[in-house]
Amino acid sequence: MRLLVVEDEVRLAHAVQRGLRAEGFAVDLTHDGVTGLQMAREGGYDAVLLDIMLPGLSGYRVVQALRAEQNWVPILLLSAKDGEYDQADGLDVGADDYLTKPFSYVVLLARLRALVRRGAPERPAVLAAGDLRLDPAAHAVARGEAAITLTAREFALLEYLMRRRGEVVSKTELLERVWDAHAAPEANVVEVYLGYLRRKVDVPFGRHALTTIRGAGYRLEADGG
Amino acid sequence: MRLLVVEDEVRLAHAVQRGLRAEGFAVDLTHDGVTGLQMAREGGYDAVLLDIMLPGLSGYRVVQALRAEQNWVPILLLSAKDGEYDQADGLDVGADDYLTKPFSYVVLLARLRALVRRGAPERPAVLAAGDLRLDPAAHAVARGEAAITLTAREFALLEYLMRRRGEVVSKTELLERVWDAHAAPEANVVEVYLGYLRRKVDVPFGRHALTTIRGAGYRLEADGG
DNA sequence: GGGGCGGCTGAGAACACGCTGAGAGTGGCG
DNA sequence: CGCCACTCTCAGCGTGTTCTCAGCCGCCCC
Structure with a gap:
């Protein structure tokens, strides 16, 4: 042993x-x-x-x-x-x-x-919002049957939003948690990456899981949009 | 637990x-x-x-x-x-x-x-007055089944009034708390935004949750109007 | 009934916010 | 060394939002 x-x-x-x-x-x-x-x-x-x-x-x-x-x-x-x-x-x-x-x-x-x-461990938890699923350990995302490939940053962003699904998350918070704790207040990156995410997890499926709350931040709909 | x-x-x-x-x-x-x-x-x-x-x-x-x-x-x-x-x-x-x-x-x-x-994302932290509900975390408002979309300022105003539901809140207090602590005493903005709110949460439902107390301020009815 | 004050509202101007396409910089990999 | 994928910056654009202003309405008191 x-x-x-x-x-x-x-x-x-x-x-x-x-x-x-x-x-x-x-x-x-x-x-x-x-x-x-x-x-x-x-x-x-x-x-x-x-x-x-x-x-x-x-x-x-x-x-x-x-x-x-x-x-x-x-x-x-x-x-x-x-x-x-x-x-x-x-x-x-x-x-x-x-x-x-x-x-x-x-x-x-x-x-x-x-x-x-x-012995052989179970698979770790999977995050889900409606038919949108994210497996943190396997680094895998899928909408229903369809697998979705994300880059590292996109994945981290989606993962954070899914952990807080249903809540509004501000751009500053995302910058701190998904980017760097000491990040400069350049919030535009977040907007850009939200655009990327939408084009991968929403647009191809005609859904809108990622909602912009103007002046407050973003929210991932708990039901997957 | x-x-x-x-x-x-x-x-x-x-x-x-x-x-x-x-x-x-x-x-x-x-x-x-x-x-x-x-x-x-x-x-x-x-x-x-x-x-x-x-x-x-x-x-x-x-x-x-x-x-x-x-x-x-x-x-x-x-x-x-x-x-x-x-x-x-x-x-x-x-x-x-x-x-x-x-x-x-x-x-x-x-x-x-x-x-x-x-955890249970502390969902019960939802403010309610009758069938009018406001979820600060999700930045969401609804009257019964119907979702209501508010702008950032409208939302902040309604949230403040709901936290003080049943009480009269003066325009000066609203100016200080919802707008800026050092706001100029231009109370008209408050009136304007109360109008906006009424048109979104009261008028379409034939209710009157938002009461004007002439000379004193506004009150959000605890029962939702 | 009239005057005055407080509150309401429509219009519009200025502004801030968020989205996007283009492109530069970086690092991994063959 | 060159290619490719990824990350991030930048600037422009469209639009929603905020706020001001002026006029009007109605309550209240005289």
Whole structure:
């Protein structure tokens, strides 16, 4: 039973490693996201323990990267209680479970065993609005039977809107969340990409899932338009 | 955190109920679709676990019914691997996530938590006065079944009046709160916009939700006029 | 009944907003 | 190195929205 632990707090990492080894696991350890991702990629692990706050590459991104590569290794996220990343995000990008620090060793062990026992993980959640469906992990979008190909940015934008389906989302919020947190207030990109999205998910189907609320932002209709 | 479990396999249902209670959820249980729908309707649940294959009324139809009634409680569908209903169908009618039986308990828990946290988008945060409804998050207004489109300013004005429904609000206050805190005392704009609003939310319906209190201001009738 | 004041409304001008096509810059890949 | 896909900027355009203004209406009080 091989485990990979990616955790930058050295003392915690070693404590966990020692404990898990005592339980009979073979434990590999690394302290940053980039190495962690590479090691996980090479496969052979029955589960990965992944801290969210990591130097180099956040755990969040590591999960995202692995799932995008169709790598479904069970992942248990470790999140600091007050971290800037929410656990929900982690699960949303395809982690299987999470633990909030500080956690008890017993709980860690129980969760880990359950995770490993379960083996091949299920597919992660799919977002839906009417007949419009988006699978965050598979990076796939479809309207009814028809598959839709989106670029990375288009996909991220649609994903964010689908998570907030039915609500108005302002251009500034989209800029911050889909583009960059410190983005310049150049909201035109958003308009441009909304145009792109419409031409791919609405126009060919004669629908209008993407509504402009003038002066407020955009809304993805909960029923798919 | 209240959950509703609708599942006809009694042993599975009880196992799930016991497990979730141990996690601190308050779990109600029922074994058929009709009762499940009624219980979900009465509301108060943070999420619903819904089997697809049910006696009486399929889980599929339960979702459909709830969504048709604008009930946005998060729903996690449980589908038998070889069921005649496809998961996609469930998502199409408005479920939020699905799990294929057999599922691991950890996965169920993680999904459930993600669902609850991402949550019933606090839909009850809808303002209502009689049959006049305003949803700040969706930026949507409706009188009964009929949707009403408002411009940004009209919407802001109506929202403010609805938050103070039943009270008299002066033109100066509206100027300060809906327009600009440092607005010039040009109160005519308010009169103009009240006219606009009346023509959209009152006149077409033969109602008078917006009352002028001469010399004092305006009042939005609590019963919608 | 008349005057005055407060509120209503139609018209129109100025403006802001959002959409789009063109095109430049960038990075990956053969 | 060249090609291609993608991202993003820019400027122009059409249109919806906001606000002002002037005239009118009607309530209220004398």
